[in-house]
Every structure is written in structure tokens, then in C-alpha cells.
Amino acid sequence: MSLIKGGDLVEDTFVDASGGETIPASGPVIVNLAQWQAQRDALLARGTPLGLRLHSDQSPEAIADDIQHFALIALEFPKFRDGRAYSYARLLRERYGFKGELRAVGDVLMEQVFFMVRTGFDAFDPSRARIPSRIFRPRSATSPSGISRRATAGRPRCSCGIGRGKHHRSTALEEAKCRLWRQVDFGR
Numbered sequence: 001m002s003l004i005k006g007g008d009l010v011e012d013t014f015v016d017a018s019g020g021e022t023i024p025a026s027g028p029v030i031v032n033l034a035q036w037q038a039q040r041d042a043l044l045a046r047g048t049p050l051g052l053r054l055h056s057d058q059s060p061e062a063i064a065d066d067i068q069h070f071a072l073i074a075l076e077f078p079k080f081r082d083g084r085a086y087s088y089a090r091l092l093r094e095r096y097g098f099k100g101e102l103r104a105v106g107d108v109l110m111e112q113v114f115f116m117v118r119t120g121f122d123a124f125d126p127s128r129a130r131i132p133s134r135i136f137r138p139r140s141a142t143s144p145s146g147i148s149r150r151a152t153a154g155r156p157r158c159s160c161g162i163g164r165g166k167h168h169r170s171t172a173l174e175e176a177k178c179r180l181w182r183q184v185d186f187g188r
Contacts, residue, residue: 003103004124012125014072018053030074033058036066044069053105056084060092067096074125077106086119093120 003012017023018032023039030051031043043050051072052063063070073092075085085104092098103123104116113124 002126004126005101005122014049014051016053016074018074028071030072033062036063040066051101051103054088056082060088060096064096067092067098070098070100072101072103072123073098074103074105075121077104077108080107080109080112082107086115089116089120 002009004010014028014030015024016030018030018035023029023031023035023043026046026048028049028051029043029046030053031039032053032055036043036052049071050069051074052070053074053076054060054063055076056078060067060073067073075088077085089102092102101123102121103125104121105125108116108124108126116124
């Protein structure tokens with residue numbers, strides 16, 4: 001399965017076992033809160049990267065003492081208009097100091113990605129997301145950036161030096177937007 005990370009489409013190295021009852025014996029795995037609470041010691045003894053998937057009704061306070069054990073926390077958006085995951089992302093980054101990957105999963109809209117980056121998300125699972133697959137294309141030798149040559153013809157390079165488009169301030173949010181949008185084929 002692929003995911004969007006750093007504005008690129010990359011392969012996911014984690015196996016999502018949060019929806020099942022069996023957890024793979026080895027390799028990076030994502031579990032749900034009930035699995036974590038029931039099998040905490042066994043999961044820690046594996047010695048592989050561990051991820052946790054929190055549903056929108058599960059607050060990060062439930063794992064506040066265990067955050068250092070997770071390489072990834074996936075926050076679920078059951079509906080695009082459910083904004084609790086935004087608050088949870090901010091809490092995880094600022095109050096609990098989580099430095100690992102923070103992934104948005106579920107009903108994610110393209111219009112929300114920039115706000116998600118702003119609140120702390122750095123990866124997005126497009127499997128159920130409403131992000132058109134044609135936006136992200138693998139890089140190739142003929143087009144290293146993955147951008148259609150037609151889409152960038154005649155446009156000046158951004159001031160941030162990342163892509164082509166409108167001139168903007170070089171803030172972290174604007175640079176994240178630019179990295180994401182440089183993958184877009186505008187169909188021109």
C-alpha cells in the first residue's frame with residue numbers, strides 16, 4: 001500500500017493489523033488501542049517499529065505514558081467533517097512531544113491536507129481518502145520531479161526553490177504546500 005509522505009507517494013513499510021485479531025509475528029505493525037492495551041508487553045518485546053491507530057473517540061491521553069514506544073500514530077477521520085483528529089494531532093506534537101510519524105487515515109479531503117500539515121500531520125493514507133490518484137505520479141527519468149512538462153511551461157520557479165507556481169513566502173507551511181502541489185498535473 002502507498003501513502004503520501006513529504007509530498008511524495010511512497011511505499012508503506014507498516015502492516016496495518018488494527019482491524020484484525022491477529023498481529024503478524026514480525027515487522028513494523030500498526031495496532032489499535034485495544035490490542036495495545038491487551039498485548040503491550042508482547043508488542044514491546046518484538047523489537048520492531050510499532051504504530052498505533054486511534055479512532056476519533058479515543059483521546060491521546062490514553063497513551064500519554066507510552067508515546068515514546070511508537071514510531072507512528074495514525075489518527076482516524078471517520079468523516080471529513082469530524083475535526084477531533086486535528087486537535088489530537090496538536091496535542092500529540094505540542095503537549096506530549098511526539099516526534100514520530102503522524103498519519104491521517106480515513107475520509108481525508110485534498111482541501112484539508114494543508115490544514116493537517118499545519119496541525120502536525122506529516123503522512124496521509126490515500127486508500128480511503130478523497131485525493132485523486134492522478135495527482136501523484138511516480139518520478140521518472142524523463143521527469144524527475146513527476147510534474148508534467150506542460151503544467152510548468154512558462155511559469156517562474158517559486159521563491160522557495162522547490163517547484164513552479166505562484167510566488168509565496170518561504171514558511172514551513174508554504175513549503176509543504178509547494179512540495180505537495182509540485183506533484184500535480186494540472187491538465188494543461
